[in-house]
Amino acid sequence: MASAAIPDPHHAADAHSHPPTTTGLNHRKIAVWAFIGSECMLFVSLISTYLIYKGRSIAGPYPHEWWCRATNTIGKTAAELGTCAPAETFKPILNIPVTSASTFVLLMSSLAMVLALAAVENADKPKPTGTWENILRSSKTWLWVTAILGTTFLGFQAYEFTSFVHEGLTIRTNLFGSSFFTLTGFHGAHVTVGVLWLLALLGIDYKRGLKPADALNVDIAALYWHFVDVVWIAIFTLLYLIQ
């Protein structure tokens, strides 16, 4: 064991005579998992607040209910509001079809991300012959797909946010607005960071090509990306589907 610390002459030259890590694992991967553990508490605090405040807003618009501003009545259907001028009628704010689509997009981005990692891990394998296969085995392809799907998700979110504002819900309107925009906004910010991270990886890929030795760097980015995805899995169910 002791000999492990003696600089290997081959390595000493390139200034990498570090003793091996205790577990054989990479420092940054451990740090990222610890970070993800910490993020669980962050999102749980945000989600708890949303759930605690669910149904406590004293004015609409509401996530799943119809609301008549003039009479301040809430109903499961428009009919339950009684007579209410169209200008005073607010429909349920959450748009399930659109969000289902964006959820699907984010899920697929996770698929693209693992394929990118697999491509990097196999980058030194002999190149397949067909052009099509070459594209499918390229890390650039899948990093691009991941980044684009992530951006698409952000686009859906931007659409969602602006349409909510048009329908009369801002972060200041009521408890629902405050907790909804903060929670999903935090998630969106995480996606944004992830997209930037992917673009940085793409930059490296174009500059010098990602090799199997870089797999760890891609792996770490991927862990973050998937974590942001699983958070959305929870949010989609807890915020959007459960009424």
Added chain:
Amino acid sequence: MANEAAHAADAHPADAHADEHYHPQWSTYWKVAVVLTLITVVEVWIYYIPSFVASKLFVPSLLIMSAVKFAIVVMFYMHLKYDHKLFRALFTGPLLIAIGTLFGLLFLFGKLAIRLGLGAG
């Protein structure tokens, strides 16, 4: 995170090996994606069945389905199933504390309650 750039290249050979060896490959990844999509379709589908939404099964089934999705992504895409057990501990420990906190808060704010079923009350 400090991305100590100089360390970027020091993916220890042993490490890289383990990764290569244990990662599931293409076909698994695609199968997982199909399962995730199917569950999502079912989730959204039952949302549009009013009688099911009204039933007592709606919330539990949604929770179970999303928990399954969560677990699948963590196990296969984040390859926790194949990776070092240390990572499993670093993730599940905090996750359990987080879930405990969530339930604690929901009880304290009256969002959840244990009904003992005594009398008609």
Added chain:
Amino acid sequence: MATMAAPISATSAETSSPSGIWSWLTTVDHKRIGILYLVTAVFFFCWGGLEALVIRTQLIGPNMKIVNAEQYNQLFTMHGTTMVFLVIMPLSSAFFNFLIPLQIGARDVAFPRLNAFSYWVFLFGGIVITLPILFGLAPNGGWFGYAPITTMAYSSGYNIDYWVLGLQILGVASLAAAFNFITTIINMRAPGMHLMRMPIFTWMSFVVQFLVILAFPVITVALVFLMFDRFFGTNFYTIAAGADPLLWQHLFWIFGHPEVYILILPAFGLVSEVLPTFSKKPLFGYPVMVYSGMLIGFLGFGVWAHHMFSVGMGPVADSVFSLTTMLIAIPTGVKILNWVSTMWGGNIRFTTSMMFGIALVAMFTVGGISGIMHSSSPADLQQTDSYFVVAHFHYVLFGGAVFGIMAGVYYYFPKMTGRMMSETIGKWHFWVFFIAMNLTFFPMHFAGLYGMPRRIYTYDAGQGWETFNVMSTAGAYLQAVGMLLFLYNFITSWRSGPKAGNNPWGAPTLEWALPSPVPDYNFAHIPTITSRYPLWDQKAEELVKSESETTIDGRLKTAKELGIPMPFPTIRPLIAALLMCTMICSVLFIHAGNLPLALTIGIASFLGLTFTLVSWLTSALE
């Protein structure tokens, strides 16, 4: 077992480490960063102590008019905030930084530059919180900052802004450091340093880092809500919009209770190093110490609502939290028994460090007992918000955390500076502190039981509180005397104390095998560990390379001569920390009604920060 103080030799000569201000601003050496934390925290200790002196002077008798109610609010808020976030936490950080790599046999932490970043963020955050008191604008909502009283509707001044932003910044510092230390402890242990051979200080620090990464995100979220409420008009704490006044309290204490363990566990760790050394006996029940620390950390997440018994959570919640609180006292009590058993039958040397260590065991027990008293919710209804609680937490924080840290300072000063502290002044310091602390805080139990509430700026005569308050104030002044003794000792010993050998105390753990002060690369040769107390089981020379190999011309070899790669010093962490702080603080201009300026500063800082980070990440570490 007693390989007493290794012969003092040329190895204690200075290494060729650079000096000068610039070398401190750019340092990435964990030992220097530890010393920066130590000095900064001692400064804040004096600052917070002065605030306490004004508070105690005001309360010396009924109807005093030294400060008015508003000033009093600022003083007690800042005293609490300073002592918790700017004194005890960074004092602990000083030891995390200095000791963890030395105790596990590493040359540095996992991310040296991130480590420097943590320190600078802490310093700037501390400045943001502390400076406003000079302008009469200090935070005034208590260290717990209960919303809604801290929302714009009730606190429209800038005061609370500084608190919210400062705490947010300090959180970043603690979190970054925690990820760093977790990685370091898991991944940089020397061969043979199994988890169950790690020194208890490192173990307790390990637990604390997990408490930090799990507790700080919660306060971050609570503070984000408060920030959004104050700056962007959201409704998280607006009761009129249906908000629940308990939301803040729950989030704060989910953080707050683990936080008190963040404060005490490092001190427990230090004492667990000091007691065995000066009793010349291995720690009694090492595994139990480890497991009880982990259990305390885990259970610490399930007791938070014991701070909220008086808000009417209902009988079920009250009972549950009473029970969990009583439960957590068990692993805590186990630790006390272990320390006592360690000393039992030992060959005790009463050094200053040891005396502080023994005092911790005694004083923490007093504080623990009052803690168990208010773990019972009906009893707590009588005690809460009274001086009884003030007595409780000062026994655990002063008698516990501060005494433990003092034990650590006297113990590790020789390793940090290469010189011994004066034992004579040290003993004076100890006795003055010990008497003063009991004189100050013991009477508070009675004042509290006689009904004196916390956080009142003055009181009427004739309620039976006068004598107790006179005693407390006298004690506070005596503490100031003790602090002066400490400062004198600290400064003069650093300058001209007698040279310390490698192992002046005959201590058993790895760090004592190294020269004092420790050379920048720590270990010329990464040792192989074969036991929990290596220096009691083998000779220092067997552990670290023998002198002939590590010295040259009567001085220690430099890292270069030994062929050890060292991280480059860099100013980038400091700049990144500064820009992050200006970015966060730019929202202050929103409060001032100058949105364009806020955006300009915010965006400019953000761009600068991005640029700095990119240059940081793309520059070579070593």
